[in-house]
Amino acid sequence: MATSGGAAAPPVATLSARCTTAPVPAAAASCSALSARRPWRRRAGLSLSFSSGNAARARTRARLRVEASSMAEADPVEERLPAAPDAPLEPQPQVLTSMWNWKGYNIRYQYAGTSGPALVLIHGFGANSDHWRKNIPVLALKNRVYAIDLIGYGYSDKPNPRELGESFYTFETWGEQLNTFCTEVVKSEAFFICNSIGGLVGLQAAVMDPQKCEGIFLLNISLRMLHISKQPWFGKPFIKSFQSLLRNTVIGRLFFNAVATPGSVKNILCQCYHDTSAVTDELVQFILQPGLNPGAVDVFLEFICYSGGPLPEELLPEVKCPVLVAWGEKDPWEPVELGRAYASFDTVEDFVVLPNVGHCPQDEAPDLVNPLVESFVIRHS
DSSP, X not given: OOOOOSSOOOOOSSOOTTOXXXXXXXXXXXXXXXXXXXXXXXXXXXXXXXXXXXXXXXXXXXXXXXXXXXTTTSOHHHHTSOOOTTSOOXXXXXXXXXXXXXXXXXXXXXXXXSSSSEEEEEOXXXXXXXXXXXXXXXXXXXXXXXXXXXXXXXXXXXXXXHHHSSOOXXXXXXXXXXXXXXXXXXXXXXXXXXXXXXXXHHHHHHHHOGGGEEEEEEESOOOOTTOGGGSOGGGHHHHHHHHHHHHXXXXXXXXXXXXXXXXXXXXXXHHHXXXXXXXXXXXXXXXXGGGGSTTHHHHHXXXXXXXXXXXXXXXXXXXXXXEEEEEETTOSSSXXXXXXXXGGSTTEEEEEEETTXXXXXXHHXXXXXXXXXXHHHHHTO
């Protein structure tokens, strides 16, 4: 799920005291074993951006740990004090909104920044590009940043899946949308910065067209625990019956109407945010308002009944670019204990734990996420 809200938080040069990585002994133990298997080249004929040597691998991991823990002994209150009058903060770039036509559908996106590597920010289920409001202007100080509303979400068009005659709202569709967006709007390869199901979209796009993606930063990627392959054999017929009930009877619309209220949206967000003070009325409206537009109910029911398609563990081995995984430690929907398994994939350069953060770190703890994104992009640009 993704969120959005008010004014962007000021950029913070370093991570706060609450950001740590996986236990150092475990990370160090895996370092030498993995390093020999992960030679990274940005593209044939270009210089190495990630060395396969043990020493270089160790330096990279050490750099990640320093970024995540360099402020561990600092006073977190002092860290967030405003700059002195004689040292004003650098003004943040203006965030603009535009529409892009894709296959005859209007797609909303937001953008900022005029130079540097391109970043495309991809939201989660039920959310939109406003979920990245605390990240876009900060990251745009040194990058060209784009945040897109996937088709069916936010203020992008929501074609009725019943009228399309085939399965439309799939990760393959969104992956194609993302790659075409890079070609026609970004006009270059890009880094994909993803939250929740947006992580599946980023991985799928990178598999479909490896030339478009420079690297992928995954924040609490969806584990897809309701995927049909993860259900016991005796439960599968009941799942299909329940999906048919939601799609084809009034029960589905009644369920949506019960969810699409300010109170329900706030309760859901408070479940997945560890710091519930971040769940403001403004944030609730950013999530709720696009969901009241025509067509939203059909998209909602279509996706919650989507129990097929790819899993992260199926896509990660096929990705050709570097991947960094970060995870909110207090995520109740996608447990960090299960997420740690992704650290073992050859494409994943490291797994960073964000203590006391829930399912949407980019919105709940942008002061932790933004520096990690920036350092990841610098390493692989």
